[in-house]
Amino acid sequence: MVKHAHASEDKEKRRNAILGAALSLFLKDTRRLPSAAAIAAKAGLAKGTVYLYFTSKEQIFAALLSREWDAFLATLRRSFAEEPGHPSRAVDRFVDNFVDFLASRTYFLRLDSLGYGLLEANLSPAEFRDFKRSFATSLNRTSAEVDKALALEAGDGLRLLLRSYALARGLFQTLDFPAHILNDSQPEDHPLTGFDFETELRAALVEYWRGALASPPRSPRRRK
Amino acid sequence: MVKHAHASEDKEKRRNAILGAALSLFLKDTRRLPSAAAIAAKAGLAKGTVYLYFTSKEQIFAALLSREWDAFLATLRRSFAEEPGHPSRAVDRFVDNFVDFLASRTYFLRLDSLGYGLLEANLSPAEFRDFKRSFATSLNRTSAEVDKALALEAGDGLRLLLRSYALARGLFQTLDFPAHILNDSQPEDHPLTGFDFETELRAALVEYWRGALASPPRSPRRRK
Amino acid sequence: MVKHAHASEDKEKRRNAILGAALSLFLKDTRRLPSAAAIAAKAGLAKGTVYLYFTSKEQIFAALLSREWDAFLATLRRSFAEEPGHPSRAVDRFVDNFVDFLASRTYFLRLDSLGYGLLEANLSPAEFRDFKRSFATSLNRTSAEVDKALALEAGDGLRLLLRSYALARGLFQTLDFPAHILNDSQPEDHPLTGFDFETELRAALVEYWRGALASPPRSPRRRK
Amino acid sequence: MVKHAHASEDKEKRRNAILGAALSLFLKDTRRLPSAAAIAAKAGLAKGTVYLYFTSKEQIFAALLSREWDAFLATLRRSFAEEPGHPSRAVDRFVDNFVDFLASRTYFLRLDSLGYGLLEANLSPAEFRDFKRSFATSLNRTSAEVDKALALEAGDGLRLLLRSYALARGLFQTLDFPAHILNDSQPEDHPLTGFDFETELRAALVEYWRGALASPPRSPRRRK
DNA sequence: CATGAATGAGGTTTCATTCAT
DNA sequence: TATGAATGAAACCTCATTCAT
Numbered sequence: 001m002v003k004h005a006h007a008s009e010d011k012e013k014r015r016n017a018i019l020g021a022a023l024s025l026f027l028k029d030t031r032r033l034p035s036a037a038a039i040a041a042k043a044g045l046a047k048g049t050v051y052l053y054f055t056s057k058e059q060i061f062a063a064l065l066s067r068e069w070d071a072f073l074a075t076l077r078r079s080f081a082e083e084p085g086h087p088s089r090a091v092d093r094f095v096d097n098f099v100d101f102l103a104s105r106t107y108f109l110r111l112d113s114l115g116y117g118l119l120e121a122n123l124s125p126a127e128f129r130d131f132k133r134s135f136a137t138s139l140n141r142t143s144a145e146v147d148k149a150l151a152l153e154a155g156d157g158l159r160l161l162l163r164s165y166a167l168a169r170g171l172f173q174t175l176d177f178p179a180h181i182l183n184d185s186q187p188e189d190h191p192l193t194g195f196d197f198e199t200e201l202r203a204a205l206v207e208y209w210r211g212a213l214a215s216p217p218r219s220p221r222r223r224k
Numbered sequence: 225m226v227k228h229a230h231a232s233e234d235k236e237k238r239r240n241a242i243l244g245a246a247l248s249l250f251l252k253d254t255r256r257l258p259s260a261a262a263i264a265a266k267a268g269l270a271k272g273t274v275y276l277y278f279t280s281k282e283q284i285f286a287a288l289l290s291r292e293w294d295a296f297l298a299t300l301r302r303s304f305a306e307e308p309g310h311p312s313r314a315v316d317r318f319v320d321n322f323v324d325f326l327a328s329r330t331y332f333l334r335l336d337s338l339g340y341g342l343l344e345a346n347l348s349p350a351e352f353r354d355f356k357r358s359f360a361t362s363l364n365r366t367s368a369e370v371d372k373a374l375a376l377e378a379g380d381g382l383r384l385l386l387r388s389y390a391l392a393r394g395l396f397q398t399l400d401f402p403a404h405i406l407n408d409s410q411p412e413d414h415p416l417t418g419f420d421f422e423t424e425l426r427a428a429l430v431e432y433w434r435g436a437l438a439s440p441p442r443s444p445r446r447r448k
Numbered sequence: 449m450v451k452h453a454h455a456s457e458d459k460e461k462r463r464n465a466i467l468g469a470a471l472s473l474f475l476k477d478t479r480r481l482p483s484a485a486a487i488a489a490k491a492g493l494a495k496g497t498v499y500l501y502f503t504s505k506e507q508i509f510a511a512l513l514s515r516e517w518d519a520f521l522a523t524l525r526r527s528f529a530e531e532p533g534h535p536s537r538a539v540d541r542f543v544d545n546f547v548d549f550l551a552s553r554t555y556f557l558r559l560d561s562l563g564y565g566l567l568e569a570n571l572s573p574a575e576f577r578d579f580k581r582s583f584a585t586s587l588n589r590t591s592a593e594v595d596k597a598l599a600l601e602a603g604d605g606l607r608l609l610l611r612s613y614a615l616a617r618g619l620f621q622t623l624d625f626p627a628h629i630l631n632d633s634q635p636e637d638h639p640l641t642g643f644d645f646e647t648e649l650r651a652a653l654v655e656y657w658r659g660a661l662a663s664p665p666r667s668p669r670r671r672k
Numbered sequence: 673m674v675k676h677a678h679a680s681e682d683k684e685k686r687r688n689a690i691l692g693a694a695l696s697l698f699l700k701d702t703r704r705l706p707s708a709a710a711i712a713a714k715a716g717l718a719k720g721t722v723y724l725y726f727t728s729k730e731q732i733f734a735a736l737l738s739r740e741w742d743a744f745l746a747t748l749r750r751s752f753a754e755e756p757g758h759p760s761r762a763v764d765r766f767v768d769n770f771v772d773f774l775a776s777r778t779y780f781l782r783l784d785s786l787g788y789g790l791l792e793a794n795l796s797p798a799e800f801r802d803f804k805r806s807f808a809t810s811l812n813r814t815s816a817e818v819d820k821a822l823a824l825e826a827g828d829g830l831r832l833l834l835r836s837y838a839l840a841r842g843l844f845q846t847l848d849f850p851a852h853i854l855n856d857s858q859p860e861d862h863p864l865t866g867f868d869f870e871t872e873l874r875a876a877l878v879e880y881w882r883g884a885l886a887s888p889p890r891s892p893r894r895r896k
Numbered sequence: 897c898a899t900g901a902a903t904g905a906g907g908t909t910t911c912a913t914t915c916a917t
Numbered sequence: 918t919a920t921g922a923a924t925g926a927a928a929c930c931t932c933a934t935t936c937a938t
Binding site: 031032113114116117118120121125132136139159162163165166167168169170171173174177178180192195200203204206207208209210211212214 | 255256337338340341342344345349356360363383386387389390391392393394395397398401402404416419424427428430431432433434435436438
């Protein structure tokens with residue numbers, strides 16, 4: 001028997017079920033976004049139902065990404081919330097949390113990387129702008145806390161965050177070798193395979209933050 | 225009248241024509257890879273002919289990317305070739321060359337970013353491995369020169385390069401707002417629009433290298 | 449708050465609200481029948497409620513058409529009711545009323561023309577037969593009055609009416625160029641645009657009736 | 673083994689095969705236009721191949737209609753070509769040819785009637801204009817011959833043709849009861865079933881032309 | 897009676913690639 | 918070698934209608 005989600009609480013639950021189905025399918029094959037039909041089937045819903053909750057397939061993944069982003073930023077914020085007054089400890093915790101989160105959810109960077117391109121190509125400009133804006137808004141909120149916790153000039157936290165994430169995203173894309181690529185291949189075939197994403201990211205962040213905190217991380221010649 | 229390319233010289237020319245057509249089409253709309261039909265038309269060839277020179281559409285873009293990568297790495301190598309014995313000057317030149325190259329060919333990062341995902345999804349695993357390997361080989365060659373020029377331990381140059389490029393790729397993807405997205409929107413809509421890729425990249429690289437050279441850039445707990 | 453229509457008077461009112469909503473929506477875009485969802489929304493009702501009053505979307509338009517048909521036939525009947533004993537005056541009035549009605553409600557012919565096909569495709573055979581029958585019944589009633597007023601043999605009035613309406617419907621379909629088709633086009637592009645439906649219809653009716661009344665309008669070889 | 677139609681003669685043949693498949697499918701169920709997939713299958717072609725010859729499903733039917741229109745008009749022209757100098761004989765032949773053609777190809781009027789609405793709804797405005805224009809052009813050519821043959825004032829032939837066709841189209845739509853509608857029903861259920869399209873059309877045309885030729889068929893108050 | 901969430905069939909079109917010519 | 922016609926899988930989304938609430 002079909003359940004109708006009339007209460008907004010039930011609707012939220014159903015929305016999440018769709019998101020969950022989409023994610024679980026993506027996990028099985030991270031090469032491409034699963035089809036809308038597959039997501040519906042996995043969620044135990046009819047195809048049309050999915051479109052009651054999302055206006056397009058890409059919006060599902062945009063929502064997924066937003067959800068993950070929020071979790072990520074919340075994790076980062078926690079690094080600075082504890083032990084106020086010990087900036088250097090905060091930075092250490094930040095690096096730990098940053099790396100741990102991403103290393104434990106590799107699909108996040110994978111999805112984000114795929115999203116670049118796919119979302120832009122298939123969302124309307126307005127939808128894409130909304131997506132980016134909501135990301136930027138969350139980021140700004142978090143970076144304001146960074147500014148405060150580390151007693152930085154306004155805006156410096158944002159740059160630190162941006163660059164840290166750039167490092168993560170970039171390293172991931174270079175070092176990521178999905179299972180299906182690795183099959184039947186000799187290790188010596190991949191000069192870069194020896195590099196472990198988590199290890200590299202941690203090291204890179206440590207280096208970057210060392211350099212950044214050595215002097216104000218301002219952009220040397222920032223545009224007006 | 226149909227032209228037959230018998231001499232291998234002509235074949236090379238035709239191959240380049242296809243590459244050129246692909247790039248010029250991509251430049252016109254960087255949202256997606258141009259279609260095989262469009263590339264053929266632009267190159268003045270029949271659709272089938274394109275497949276005599278490339279085994280798939282994605283191979284065209286893989287070749288394009290390799291070509292650009294070689295040019296990029298050659299540029300970087302030049303930074304270290306001049307004035308042997310002045311490491312710090314070399315680093316400055318490196319940053320300049322690095323940033324200038326990418327800023328003057330934004331389509332390169334765009335293509336590289338799109339390629340992640342698209343190439344992997346549509347190239348066979350073996351083809352994809354080859355693509356990655358050729359990239360890694362070039363990179364290794366260049367990083368060996370970095371090691372020598374900066375008197376680093378073997379492998380450190382590779383890490384510096386990898387992380388520098390990660391920074392570039394990651395920043396680009398976060399800060400890139402193609403023209404069609406910006407249209408009809410207020411500047412204040414984009415909290416990140418104020419950030420200029422070139423400026424940010426230069427600043428980030430300076431910070432990173434400062435931190436990296438402050439102490440050996442080794443991975444702290446490198447996997448065996 | 450939800451309004452319940454218990455009294456049958458209220459029900460009639462609600463039914464009419466749906467009809468009105470359907471018509472007003474159709475007027476806005478005569479290319480297609482409005483969707484059930486749109487009709488419900490316009491009528492201020494839930495989608496399901498519409499189906500309490502009509503068994504299908506097409507039934508709404510069948511009802512609308514019947515309503516209009518009745519109005520049309522009533523108008524025609526008036527032509528013959530006045531001034532009994534002056535058949536030729538009656539014919540003139542008939543043509544006037546006929547043309548004026550249709551010219552002032554072009555959506556009627558539009559709807560009727562669209563209905564052909566759409567109703568047949570989507571109504572059940574039984575429903576479609578009912579629809580046609582009710583139309584035929586009204587028509588017969590009217591044509592009996594025509595027979596009497598013009599002192600025709602039984603059945604001749606029906607033929608006159610049928611053919612007059614055929615002329616109207618056929619001319620409309622040939623001469624109708626909706627606004628959205630005309631946009632951005634040069635007048636000389638449409639060799640038929642110079643023809644005005646109202647003018648042509650009047651002239652055609654005059655000709656037809658002249659010929660028809662010149663001798664009995666019987667079908668020469670009527671089927672048994 | 674797959675045949676490739678390289679010669680333009682073969683291409684024309686293939687185009688006609690698609691048209692033929694579309695028509696034969698339509699004949700089987702005249703309630704709706706057959707799907708593009710069904711047409712392709714019937715023509716023994718892949719779905720994509722159909723789109724090499726027509727830009728959309730509706731264009732197939734537009735082409736079909738144009739083809740039939742041309743045949744129809746050619747038939748009508750023949751009525752006036754023979755026996756120059758005997759206008760009244762020409763009119764008789766015209767009525768005969770007109771009725772015979774339509775009665776022997778009832779799908780034509782059916783398709784034309786369905787087309788009204790379907791083509792307009794699904795063709796782009798520009799495509800629809802082209803379709804209408806080509807129809808008008810053919811019509812004008814034919815009516816010029818009518819003018820000459822019947823020694824009419826320029827433009828009168830066009831009106832005669834237009835009105836004759838209006839009569840046919842309108843009568844058809846009113847009298848047409850497809851097989852699936854008639855099943856399981858009593859004859860007395862359909863007060864209009866007694867009317868035979870062919871008979872009625874002939875009678876109506878005779879009446880109309882009698883009236884029209886009794887005096888110039890000009891529109892009484894033609895718009896400038 | 898009223899609601900609106902859920903259904904799911906249905907059909908068009910694109911485009912990378914193949915293969916007959 | 919070159920051509921371009923043919924292939925056919927792939928996937929989205931709409932919307933009339935039903936039915937749980």
